[in-house]
Amino acid sequence: MDKYGDHQRPNAGYMRSRVCPSGQSDSMLLTSSGHVRICPAQTYKVADQGFTFVADGTTQKKGPTFTGEVWYDSVLNKQEEGITMVTATFTPCARTHWHHHEDGQVLEVKAGSGWVCDKGGIPQKLAVGDIVWCPAGTTHWHGADKGSILVHLAISRGKTTWFEPVTEEEYGVRLEGCLKQ
Numbered sequence: 510m511d512k513y514g515d516h517q518r519p520n521a522g523y524m525r526s527r528v529c530p531s532g533q534s535d536s537m538l539l540t541s542s543g544h545v546r547i548c549p550a551q552t553y554k555v556a557d558q559g560f561t562f563v564a565d566g567t568t569q570k571k572g573p574t575f576t577g578e579v580w581y582d583s584v585l586n587k588q589e590e591g592i593t594m595v596t597a598t599f600t601p602c603a604r605t606h607w608h609h610h611e612d613g614q615v616l617e618v619k620a621g622s623g624w625v626c627d628k629g630g631i632p633q634k635l636a637v638g639d640i641v642w643c644p645a646g647t648t649h650w651h652g653a654d655k656g657s658i659l660v661h662l663a664i665s666r667g668k669t670t671w672f673e674p675v676t677e678e679e680y681g682v683r684l685e686g687c688l689k690q
Contacts, residue, residue, distance in 0.1 A: 574605060574606050574671045575603060575605055576603060576604050576606070577601075577603025577652070577653075578600040578603050579598065579600070579603050580597070581595050581596070581597050582595060582597075582598075593663075593664075594663070595662075596661070597661055597663055598659070598660045599652050599653035599658060599660075600653060601654065601655055601656060601658060602654075602655050603652055603659075604623075604680065606650065606672060606674045606675060607628065607648050607672035608648065608649070608669055608671045609643075609645075609648045610643065610646075610667055610669050611645060611666070611670075612666035613644050613645040613665070614642075615642055615643075616635075616639075616640070616641040617639070617640050617662040618635050618636060618641075618660070618661050621637070621654070622634065622654045622659060623651060623653045623657070623659030624651065625641055625643075625649060625650070627643075627647050627648065628647075628648040628649065632681045634654075635659065652675075
């Protein structure tokens with residue numbers, strides 16, 4: 510345990526626990542590049558510090574905008590101000606459908622590996638630490654590699670417009686054998 514009461518974990522950042530207002534424990538894995546919080550859906554404030562922590566819980570996304578299994582954790586949802594920030598976890602071969610963002614999107618890869626591709630382009634490999642800027646109105650997709658999950662932080666401004674699924678051919682022959690849906 511360090512001087513702040515955090516439990517040290519070799520090669521994996523460190524764990525910190527605190528109690529949510531409901532009395533339930535909130536565990537947080539902190540890494541050098543970010544964190545993953547596990548806590549019941551609620552908002553709570555750190556005593557007299559002016560910070561508000563929002564834990565919306567994890568939502569599985571399927572259907573009209575994804576191929577495969579994708580899990581979303583809302584980090585910041587200020588749609589009325591035109592800003593959304595989510596941590597998305599893609600299972601192997603899972604990916605978004607083609608889409609674009611009115612005012613662009615930033616992706617920061619937190620774990621695993623994957624791909625990003627703009628319409629008509631060649632898929633570009635994503636690795637931990639990569640930061641990608643998707644310009645306003647650029648139609649693109651992103652998702653996990655066939656042998657890995659992909660966890661990324663996505664920060665978007667403006668409306669997202671969704672299009673058709675990414676085909677297996679578009680996903681790339683180098684990913685042959687991926688989930689077909």
